[in-house]
Amino acid sequence: MAGWVRPLYRDDRASSTWHVARDKGFTTTTYCGEKITGPLEIATHEDKPEREGRCDTCVRVEAEAREQSPLESAGR
Ligand SMILES: [Zn+2]
Numbered sequence: 001m002a003g004w005v006r007p008l009y010r011d012d013r014a015s016s017t018w019h020v021a022r023d024k025g026f027t028t029t030t031y032c033g034e035k036i037t038g039p040l041e042i043a044t045h046e047d048k049p050e051r052e053g054r055c056d057t058c059v060r061v062e063a064e065a066r067e068q069s070p071l072e073s074a075g076r
Contacts, residue, residue, distance in 0.1 A: 002062045004043035004054070007036050018049035020058040031065075032057035 004018045005028060019030035021040070036063050041052040043049050 002046075002066075004046070004049040005030070005036070008039040008041045017053050017055045018043060018058075020062045021053045026073045030055070030058060031061035 001020045003024075005021045006016060006018050008065060010016065018036055019032060019036070021028050022031055023029045023042075026037070030036065034055075038064075
């Protein structure tokens with residue numbers, strides 16, 4: 001599965017949308033280009049992001065990445 005993440009600490013106005021992490025490090029860059037600093041909440045099951053809302057851009061980019069790597073998509 002893709003690495004769905006979201007900021008662990010969000011202020012009340014921030015959305016709880018899940019993104020796919022492209023690079024994890026001190027700053028996490030997501031597929032849609034968002035930069036997340038600080039601790040991450042990492043989805044352990046794919047149904048959690050599906051239920052709580054996923055970033056449209058990250059969904060699309062993740063699907064394209066999946067198509068380009070047949071080995072990773074073999075399980076679905
Ligand atoms: Zn995103």
